[in-house]
Amino acid sequence: MHESMEHDTSIIDIPAPPPSGIGVTLRAAWAIFRKDLACELRTRYAINTLLLFAISATTAVSLGVGFLGLRRTEEALLIQSALLWVALLFAALNGLSRSFVYEEEARTLAALRLSASPTAVFLGKFCFNLTLILVLALVTSLLFIVLLRVKVGSPLAFSAILATGGLALTSATTIIAAIIARASFKGALFAVLAFPLLVAPLIIAIQGTAQSLENVAVDVVFGPIQFLLAYVVVTFIASLILFPFVWEA
DSSP states (O other): HHHHHHHHHHHHOOOOOOOOOOOHHHHHHHHHHHHHHHHHHHHHHHHHHHHHHHHHHHHHHHHHHHHGGGGSSSSHHHHHHHHHHHHHHHHHHHHHGTHHHHHHTTHHHHHHHHHSOOHHHHHHHHHHHHHHHHHHHHHHHHHHHHHOOOOOHHHHHHHHHHHHHHHHHHHHHEEEEEEEETTTHHHHHHHHHHHHHHHHHHHHHHHHHHHHHOOOOOGHHHHHHHHHHHHHHHHHHHHHHHHHHHHHH
């Protein structure tokens, strides 16, 4: 009898545990990023919304206050920086709210939950949103420089503050996009929830951008960049901790 039991248990196939680890998570995140990028290149919904808003905003601003580009006073540089970041903010609020809508509309949300861990999903969506923000920042800043005749004192500092500011926007809004994915009025709710989180980094980004327009030294934006990076670390870690509860709710 004992030998029979041993024989029976020996032929039972015990399923292997699901693969885990940093490498598996990163590969899954990369697959999700490529999937979202392919969907976006096919539909062009988010990128068309972002670019249309950026072009419309910069054109309207240039027609109304284009004369500010000829001035180099501290107030004029702050106004130019504020207009740039306002255009970036509202374009981002219009485009990033659909980060998790693809799966909701295609009814593939359950399949994504089964095929990837919450961490991988968040990282993939985060990278996709960051790509959209960086493209938006590049196009919008070039339009502002050309249409408003803005003279950049330090191009390296200007690029650095745009990149870190875009990173701050992405780190704060990705988790909010997941929260409002099933809501009826996604755009309005996304703006209401995201704006309070973005006030502090926006103020610092505007001040840093104005400094980069005025000065030619890169170190003038070290302070704003340090603040924005600290903000990114805090919001990114908090989002990673909270995302599994939001994703599986």
